[in-house]
Amino acid sequence: MRHFWKKSLGVAATALLLGTTALSAKTLVYCSEGSPENFTPALNTTGTSLDAARPVYSQLVQFERGSTNVIPDLAEKWDVSADGKEILFHLRKGVKFHSGVGGFTPTRDFNADDVLFSFNRQWMPDHPYAKVSGGKYDYFNDMDMPTLLDKIEKVDDLTVKMTLKEPNAPIMANLAMDFATIHSAEYAAFLDKAGKKEQLDQVPVGTGPFQFVTYQKDAVLRFKAFDKYYAGKAKIDDLVYAITPDPTARLAKLRAGECHVAVSPRPADLAEIGKDPALDLKSQPGLNIAYLAFNTQKKPFDDKKVRQAISMGIDQAAIIKDVYLGAGQAAKNLMPPTIWGYNDKVEGYKFDPAKAAAMLKEAGVTGPLDVDLWWMPVQRPYNPNAKKIAEMMQADLAKLGLNAKLVSYEWGEYRKRLQNGEHMLGQLGWTGDNGDPDNFFFLLGCAAARPGGQNLAKWCNKDFDDRMIKARASFDVKERTKLYEEMQVIQHEEAPVFTIAHSVVYEPTRKEVVDWKISPLGRHEFYGVDLK
Amino acid sequence: MIKYFFNRVLLTLPTFVALMFVTFAAIRLVPGDPVEVRTGEHGITPERLAFFRHELGLDQPVWKQFFDYVWALLHGDFGTSVVTSTSVVKEFFTLFPATLELSFFAMIIAIGIGVPAGAIAAVKRGSFYDQALMGISLVGYSMPIFWWGLLLIMFVAEGLHLTPVSGRVDLIRFFYEPVTGFMTIDALLSDQKGAFWDAVHHLILPSFVLGTVPLAVVARMTRSSMLEVLSEDYVRTARAKGLSEFRVIGIHALRNALIPVVTVIGLQVGTLLAGAVLTETIFSWPGVGHWLIESLSRRDYPALQGGIMLISMMVIVVNVIIDVLYGVINPRIRHG
Numbered sequence: 001m002r003h004f005w006k007k008s009l010g011v012a013a014t015a016l017l018l019g020t021t022a023l024s025a026k027t028l029v030y031c032s033e034g035s036p037e038n039f040t041p042a043l044n045t046t047g048t049s050l051d052a053a054r055p056v057y058s059q060l061v062q063f064e065r066g067s068t069n070v071i072p073d074l075a076e077k078w079d080v081s082a083d084g085k086e087i088l089f090h091l092r093k094g095v096k097f098h099s100g101v102g103g104f105t106p107t108r109d110f111n112a113d114d115v116l117f118s119f120n121r122q123w124m125p126d127h128p129y130a131k132v133s134g135g136k137y138d139y140f141n142d143m144d145m146p147t148l149l150d151k152i153e154k155v156d157d158l159t160v161k162m163t164l165k166e167p168n169a170p171i172m173a174n175l176a177m178d179f180a181t182i183h184s185a186e187y188a189a190f191l192d193k194a195g196k197k198e199q200l201d202q203v204p205v206g207t208g209p210f211q212f213v214t215y216q217k218d219a220v221l222r223f224k225a226f227d228k229y230y231a232g233k234a235k236i237d238d239l240v241y242a243i244t245p246d247p248t249a250r251l252a253k254l255r256a257g258e259c260h261v262a263v264s265p266r267p268a269d270l271a272e273i274g275k276d277p278a279l280d281l282k283s284q285p286g287l288n289i290a291y292l293a294f295n296t297q298k299k300p301f302d303d304k305k306v307r308q309a310i311s312m313g314i315d316q317a318a319i320i321k322d323v324y325l326g327a328g329q330a331a332k333n334l335m336p337p338t339i340w341g342y343n344d345k346v347e348g349y350k351f352d353p354a355k356a357a358a359m360l361k362e363a364g365v366t367g368p369l370d371v372d373l374w375w376m377p378v379q380r381p382y383n384p385n386a387k388k389i390a391e392m393m394q395a396d397l398a399k400l401g402l403n404a405k406l407v408s409y410e411w412g413e414y415r416k417r418l419q420n421g422e423h424m425l426g427q428l429g430w431t432g433d434n435g436d437p438d439n440f441f442f443l444l445g446c447a448a449a450r451p452g453g454q455n456l457a458k459w460c461n462k463d464f465d466d467r468m469i470k471a472r473a474s475f476d477v478k479e480r481t482k483l484y485e486e487m488q489v490i491q492h493e494e495a496p497v498f499t500i501a502h503s504v505v506y507e508p509t510r511k512e513v514v515d516w517k518i519s520p521l522g523r524h525e526f527y528g529v530d531l532k
Numbered sequence: 533m534i535k536y537f538f539n540r541v542l543l544t545l546p547t548f549v550a551l552m553f554v555t556f557a558a559i560r561l562v563p564g565d566p567v568e569v570r571t572g573e574h575g576i577t578p579e580r581l582a583f584f585r586h587e588l589g590l591d592q593p594v595w596k597q598f599f600d601y602v603w604a605l606l607h608g609d610f611g612t613s614v615v616t617s618t619s620v621v622k623e624f625f626t627l628f629p630a631t632l633e634l635s636f637f638a639m640i641i642a643i644g645i646g647v648p649a650g651a652i653a654a655v656k657r658g659s660f661y662d663q664a665l666m667g668i669s670l671v672g673y674s675m676p677i678f679w680w681g682l683l684l685i686m687f688v689a690e691g692l693h694l695t696p697v698s699g700r701v702d703l704i705r706f707f708y709e710p711v712t713g714f715m716t717i718d719a720l721l722s723d724q725k726g727a728f729w730d731a732v733h734h735l736i737l738p739s740f741v742l743g744t745v746p747l748a749v750v751a752r753m754t755r756s757s758m759l760e761v762l763s764e765d766y767v768r769t770a771r772a773k774g775l776s777e778f779r780v781i782g783i784h785a786l787r788n789a790l791i792p793v794v795t796v797i798g799l800q801v802g803t804l805l806a807g808a809v810l811t812e813t814i815f816s817w818p819g820v821g822h823w824l825i826e827s828l829s830r831r832d833y834p835a836l837q838g839g840i841m842l843i844s845m846m847v848i849v850v851n852v853i854i855d856v857l858y859g860v861i862n863p864r865i866r867h868g
Contacts, residue, residue: 218818244816
């Protein structure tokens with residue numbers, strides 16, 4: 001009998017313990033929009049794939065959650081040499097890699113070998129992992145890393161020296177990007193030995209706040225909090241990505257409590273989300289810009305008065321209202337206000353057709369003038385309908401005596417022709433990569449004004465360009481901020497582009513989600529988020 | 533019989549050749565190739581563009597690309613996805629059970645409701661029920677699946693909370709690794725209490741949406757076939773023998789009326805696969821339909837070509853089997 005009671009008590013205690021565990025486990029479900037291509041950020045460019053891998057990994061430096069500020073991550077601190085060409089990274093000691101994922105158990109902590117492995121894979125064509133999984137390191141190349149880097153060396157286990165060909169401050173922001181994720185060199189060697197190199201990109205092992213559990217293609221992605229994460233265990237226990245491609249279904253799942261956070265709501269649903277007492281709706285301008293470039297190599301757009309006049313003659317507010325449907329913010333500078341160095345003192349051109357017509361007259365544009373106005377054939381994050389914008393601009397320009405002919409080509413061809421400067425007025429835009437002002441201003445630099453370059457205004461202004469080069473070489477944020485503010489004044493005065501809008505990003509969450517922060521970089525980050 | 537079988541198989545060869553050509557050509561008619569689609573505002577240097585085109589064989593003349601593709605197919609190689617670097621066959625068969633499970637449940641709904649509804653309509657010919665049912669089935673047949681699916685999500689799942697919105701299982705309550713890929717079977721194998729019913733619960737709405745068109749077709753076909761049978765002499769004889777109305781209709785009439793209905797059900801396989809593309813997208817169902825749409829938007833040539841070929845091969849094989857079975861059942865066909 002005594003035995004029976006003992007046993008019963010044991011069962012009850014176990015049940016209680018299990019019950020408590022089940023009740024206390026916090027699972028956050030994120031309704032994502034698609035499936036990742038793989039789990040190596042260096043191989044990917046889509047936000048969906050980068051979001052899917054990010055919980056697992058860390059970089060040398062990271063973006064502070066909810067901002068574009070660069071803060072330490074695996075590198076505790078760094079020293080920059082006086083000439084700005086050498087950066088010495090002091091690595092964090094005792095950082096653990098995830099254990100038991102993909103059959104791998106690490107035998108050592110993170111060290112300099114992992115840093116070298118992660119960069120050399122992308123940089124050295126003869127690296128044993130260079131060609132694995134297609135080997136397209138788009139971001140590494142797009143951010144000009146092969147041009148910037150001279151050497152990356154291991155000084156000792158916890159020190160890495162990066163030598164640059166010329167001083168370049170924006171490289172710190174590059175290193176916080178996902179492509180600069182640090183992989184485990186030991187895991188790579190383990191897979192190489194087992195003849196399963198591809199697994200490195202399919203079953204991720206990192207030092208990040210969440211450990212990979214499973215991925216079922218097009219259905220679900222699961223992580224669990226990594227209890228040995230160097231900055232402390234995440235507040236949620238389990239993180240689940242419910243892959244939900246349809247935006248209406250995503251919202252319905254959010255409302256039904258099947259997920260806690262949903263990505264990219266439809267603009268038409270925003271008003272209703274705002275009214276729902278169970279939901280929170282946060283918004284912020286996206287890290288992008290839609291613009292109309294004046295080809296300053298072609299008459300009459302070589303005259304800044306003409307450019308200023310047209311900037312005044314376009315009804316920007318109407319475009320924001322009718323094309324962006326509330327999900328856009330009128331832009332007055334090339335970069336969005338979420339980036340440091342934004343000059344809020346610059347005043348946008350006020351819509352004034354009468355003044356615009358008078359200025360055109362002053363500039364000698366009197367009779368009707370035929371111009372071409374290009375619109376891209378695709379929807380972009382910064383521009384939901386370039387054709388409609390072109391039609392609205394065409395109507396505005398007609399009032400100024402300009403007959404705009406609308407032109408478009410297949411997307412690849414369109415970009416190529418614009419970059420070659422075949423247009424007079426051309427629409428395009430930019431989505432920022434790393435939250436550094438230089439990542440926007442290079443679009444108006446002299447180097448990019450060459451035929452085939454990304455400066456579509458083909459505008460080269462020495463005052464602007466000198467400041468940009470000076471800011472690029474300085475690691476002093478204060479000095480850089482001042483220079484960028486001055487550049488925005490020059491840009492406004494010279495008007496090489498008419499800045500149309502920054503799209504506004506909306507992110508609905510359920511009310512029980514605590515401390516959700518929208519990232520200006522378009523990321524979705526879960527470390528630090530809690531559930532009530 | 534053997535000669536008949538080989539004749540049928542030989543007849544599929546031109547279909548395969550045409551299929552290979554159409555899948556290959558149609559994808560290349562869509563602007564943008566896999567390398568260009570990846571490129572955004574950053575652009576791509578001509579050297580990198582040339583390098584990746586070469587890696588994917590896109591720098592070869594189109595005829596050579598076609599023959600390489602056919603050669604690989606003849607060796608059973610369906611290619612590797614340029615997006616995920618995974619074998620197309622592996623990706624396809626990871627996702628196919630989900631499509632099959634959804635289609636199976638959709639068919640159960642179509643038959644389970646369509647056959648009795650059609651039979652009752654025939655028996656009560658001309659009544660309000662008959663007219664209402666035929667009216668509803670016409671609406672069902674003409675219903676745009678995308679719209680219908682979203683409408684049901686809003687009313688049934690979101691409004692009345694009768695079913696989950698989408699997905700295959702409650703992700704917070706249940707977690708088990710797929711064994712067969714069929715969620716209902718995996719739920720049973722997992723031994724997790726309530727998992728099976730939860731999986732069935734998740735199947736209700738998408739199956740109903742996918743089954744709507746076949747349901748309408750089956751109901752209408754059953755009705756017209758029943759009407760024909762009900763006027764046959766043997767039905768009158770059965771009634772004259774004094775059999776109960778249930779036996780006359782349920783056993784004598786319906787069984788005979790179902791023969792053309794079964795043929796129609798076979799033909800609905802194509803409709804189901806086409807419908808699955810939309811249904812899977814709306815209900816976040818991880819099947820091959822949604823995968824093909826994704827592959828199209830990413831211009832993943834090998835995945836698209838391989839996926840379409842695999843689906844088409846299945847449809848062709850099913851048709852050959854049905855043809856051969858007809859021959860077995862009815863000697864007049866194989867000697868005709």
